[in-house]
Amino acid sequence: MSRSDPTNLQPFVDRLLARSVLTPDEIQAILALPVHPVEVRGQTDFVQVNEKTSCACFIASGMVARFGETRDGQRQITAFHIPGDMVDLNSVVRPIAVGGLTTLCNTTILEVPHTAIRALAVRYPAVAEAFWRDTMLDAAILMQWVVNVGKQRAKTRLAHIFCEMAIRLGGDRQILQEYDFPVSQERLAEAAGMTGVHVNRSLKALREEGLVTVKRYSVKIHDWQRLAQTGEFEADYLVADTGTDRRARLLAGD
Amino acid sequence: MSRSDPTNLQPFVDRLLARSVLTPDEIQAILALPVHPVEVRGQTDFVQVNEKTSCACFIASGMVARFGETRDGQRQITAFHIPGDMVDLNSVVRPIAVGGLTTLCNTTILEVPHTAIRALAVRYPAVAEAFWRDTMLDAAILMQWVVNVGKQRAKTRLAHIFCEMAIRLGGDRQILQEYDFPVSQERLAEAAGMTGVHVNRSLKALREEGLVTVKRYSVKIHDWQRLAQTGEFEADYLVADTGTDRRARLLAGD
DNA sequence: CGCCAGCTTGACCGAGATCAAATGGTGTGG
DNA sequence: CCACACCATTTGATCTCGGTCAAGCTGGCG
Numbered sequence: 277m278s279r280s281d282p283t284n285l286q287p288f289v290d291r292l293l294a295r296s297v298l299t300p301d302e303i304q305a306i307l308a309l310p311v312h313p314v315e316v317r318g319q320t321d322f323v324q325v326n327e328k329t330s331c332a333c334f335i336a337s338g339m340v341a342r343f344g345e346t347r348d349g350q351r352q353i354t355a356f357h358i359p360g361d362m363v364d365l366n367s368v369v370r371p372i373a374v375g376g377l378t379t380l381c382n383t384t385i386l387e388v389p390h391t392a393i394r395a396l397a398v399r400y401p402a403v404a405e406a407f408w409r410d411t412m413l414d415a416a417i418l419m420q421w422v423v424n425v426g427k428q429r430a431k432t433r434l435a436h437i438f439c440e441m442a443i444r445l446g447g448d449r450q451i452l453q454e455y456d457f458p459v460s461q462e463r464l465a466e467a468a469g470m471t472g473v474h475v476n477r478s479l480k481a482l483r484e485e486g487l488v489t490v491k492r493y494s495v496k497i498h499d500w501q502r503l504a505q506t507g508e509f510e511a512d513y514l515v516a517d518t519g520t521d522r523r524a525r526l527l528a529g530d
Numbered sequence: 531m532s533r534s535d536p537t538n539l540q541p542f543v544d545r546l547l548a549r550s551v552l553t554p555d556e557i558q559a560i561l562a563l564p565v566h567p568v569e570v571r572g573q574t575d576f577v578q579v580n581e582k583t584s585c586a587c588f589i590a591s592g593m594v595a596r597f598g599e600t601r602d603g604q605r606q607i608t609a610f611h612i613p614g615d616m617v618d619l620n621s622v623v624r625p626i627a628v629g630g631l632t633t634l635c636n637t638t639i640l641e642v643p644h645t646a647i648r649a650l651a652v653r654y655p656a657v658a659e660a661f662w663r664d665t666m667l668d669a670a671i672l673m674q675w676v677v678n679v680g681k682q683r684a685k686t687r688l689a690h691i692f693c694e695m696a697i698r699l700g701g702d703r704q705i706l707q708e709y710d711f712p713v714s715q716e717r718l719a720e721a722a723g724m725t726g727v728h729v730n731r732s733l734k735a736l737r738e739e740g741l742v743t744v745k746r747y748s749v750k751i752h753d754w755q756r757l758a759q760t761g762e763f764e765a766d767y768l769v770a771d772t773g774t775d776r777r778a779r780l781l782a783g784d
Numbered sequence: 785c786g787c788c789a790g791c792t793t794g795a796c797c798g799a800g801a802t803c804a805a806a807t808g809g810t811g812t813g814g
Numbered sequence: 815c816c817a818c819a820c821c822a823t824t825t826g827a828t829c830t831c832g833g834t835c836a837a838g839c840t841g842g843c844g
Binding site: 714715716726727730731733734746 | 821822823824825
């Protein structure tokens with residue numbers, strides 16, 4: 277069936293439907309978007325900073341990080357992207373990439389040409405609206421990321437990231453107590469705005485406090501309550517408008 | 531004339547036209563949006579964190595900061611908004627405010643109801659597109675902010691902020707060597723993710739190096755080259771697509 | 785078996801935080 | 815026009831979290 281076809285955009289539609297209302301016509305049109313599957317090995321930069329892109333990247337499987345760079349080449353990861361995410365959807369209206377993209381593990385990407393997405397957005401304003409809303413959730417996550425990196429201490433920053441991923445990987449609904457997370461400590465450091473060494477020490481502390489165990493390829497949460505407490509994690513910004521009654525559609529006719 | 535009327539949205543149109551192509555009809559429709567002028571005194575929170583909003587806020591004059599909060603009430607400023615900005619345009623598709631809004635000085639705001647903006651976006655897809663593009667520029671600035679706060683040291687963070695504001699206040703075109711900036715050192719600290727005391731010392735260093743002089747209500751840049759160097763400031767993310775030839779319109783008919 | 789990347793640990797350092805006090809500017813009331 | 819209050823700025827002294835440097839350790843893989 278279509279849902280298990282790895283080159284199918286059904287998961288993207290599911291993602292959109294969690295927050296927007298779309299008609300069967302519109303859904304069909306999205307599923308009919310031309311896609312070009314690409315396999316990318318782990319640790320590969322596939323979009324450079326300031327590169328002009330010509331397609332959006334849907335993540336069918338694997339995991340991707342968006343990052344910025346300082347002059348001396350240090351990286352700051354600004355977002356993790358998981359299967360179901362349409363990365364660079366923003367590039368449809370603003371083709372200059374904000375930051376680069378790199379794979380955290382072997383990843384299957386479905387490239388979708390801007391031209392096709394644009395044609396779709398023109399024909400179906402409600403789809404354009406759903407796209408806009410989707411990019412706004414990314415922006416909300418990003419704002420929280422600034423607060424996390426700017427004002428929290430090491431353990432809090434890390435705990436926050438593990439909480440955020442537990443929610444997002446759980447489909448915004450269930451909280452995954454255990455999940456795959458192919459991120460090295462060095463990468464975690466780039467995300468949290470600290471050094472690898474200190475990530476290591478902080479993870480050790482979190483482990484010894486019985487909150488969470490992090491290995492190279494997995495996260496196991498032992499005490500969600502206290503982890504969320506430590507990470508000052510409020511899920512509101514991620515889930516506040518995902519309820520069915522809260523889904524929105526500006527256009528008349530529902 | 532309309533341009534000098536403080537309750538007119540012409541500056542908003544100008545802002546949009548710098549990046550998007552709009553027809554005279556569409557421009558007229560934007561200018562016809564109902565606005566409700568509000569005077570807000572400085573240092574006033576006028577949107578709370580997680581508040582559900584029902585209108586967007588155009589800044590006619592003054593200055594506004596968006597912020598997030600930690601549990602103990604510390605604030606992290608995630609964006610400065612200047613005259614001409616339509617703050618919370620994102621709230622049209624996602625009414626839960628991402629962070630609160632506070633005034634940095636006496637500010638004149640024109641409230642525009644979501645309902646009116648929605649009606650406009652439905653009727654004119656190209657306007658919706660321009661709105662989306664505008665919010666994406668905010669997101670790009672935000673991403674840069676994460677890099678700045680996460681990976682740079684004190685002087686660099688501050689220098690970056692002064693460079694960014696010099697460009698933005700200069701209308702993305704000229705670089706203002708001197709501008710009003712009604713931001714206390716304490717607020718600057720909240721933006722840069724550091725303490726007021728250290729902001730003070732860092733400003734002193736920047737001043738003694740002959741880069742920039744910052745007072746309570748103004749910034750005076752003495753050496754743009756070296757300030758940009760110190761701030762690791764690349765204006766690309768702000769101006770890359772403002773050139774006339776780069777303005778975009780997805781819809782056919784240009 | 786031996787290599788190499790990533791993880792772990794230790795010792796030391798330093799940027800920036802914290803605490804505390806003095807200074808300076810500005811608006812208000814006498 | 816001065817006195818005072820209030821705030822932001824400035825400066826000093828001290829502390830600490832996290833950075834830096836360096837050395838093992840571990841485990842997957844050719």
